[in-house]
Amino acid sequence: MCIAYRIHVNNSLIFFAIWHVMKNTSKKLQNTSDRILRFFVITFAMLACSTLVGLSSAYAADVQVTKIHPMPVEDDKVSVAFTLCSNDEYLEMPRITVSSDLQTKILSLKHDLKPGTCIGGTTIAETYDVSTINTSIVPQTDSNLYKQETIVDQKIVSQGMSNDGYLVVKLISEQPREGISMKFNLEFQDVAGNIVEKINYDITALQDNHVVLNLQNMHSSYGTSILTTDELTSDSPVEVNIMLHGIGVPGHEDQWTGPKGEIIMFHVVPEFGAIVMLVLTVSVLSIILISSKFNTLRISNIQS
Known part of the structure; x- marks a missing residue:
């Protein structure tokens, strides 16, 4: 079972824990190949957990x-x-x-x-x-991180909400692909699903810490926008940051209403690739293999 803790463990502590487990089970595992196999299975499983489960952290700095x-x-x-x-x-x-x-x-x-x-x-x-x-x-709280992400007809649909719960931002994007610009639609809605017009915002998109889209002082008269990034250099996830400036007509900023100065963040993550699935498959098969060896060893000890 993979468990994500809010602490970060030094690699040396991880390998010490693996060594400790092996030491305590050395009496049962007399075969050298079994001990080596157990070491790699535990290490591999922990790496798989850290790959598939993100560690969270606070931002008081x-x-x-x-x-x-x-x-x-x-x-x-x-x-x-x-x-x-x-x-x-x-x-x-x-x-x-x-x-x-x-x-x-x-x-x-x-x-x-x-x-x-x-x-x-x-x-x-x-x-x-x-x-x-x-x-x-930039704080990372549940209110301005993406609320949900689904894949519909090869499109990634993500939703985020402003802190006051009034404005819902929906991002419908293509999957990141190397050598291709990523097109996505923005929709601004209220909690009932109705389009909210006259939205003012900035938008920035980054991939591998490189800016692939940077538009300032944008205005969506009808509550929808179609945008395109620069050509992507990899299949890595794309981070989209939207800063809300308010609702109203440009040139009359003193009359703007709604959320202002809030940042809603999205992570456009492609579907699991072949490498990730291979890591998960090999990890599961390794655990099954070592479990079967334990059972065989225990049965032979009981019979003897």
């Missing part, structure tokens, strides 16, 4: 802008340096926003951040006023 440098050629762009510190939390591939008076960018870090560590980075931001630049950590 801090990110600060450390330096802002003007670009030598473009007056409305600056280089922003930032530092992200995990404090007491383990951050699993954290995401941060860098916002200004002209745009909001979402950055996704490739690596996890262990407790008590910090990491720095830089990005380019568009702004007319550097005092408006700020950073924040």
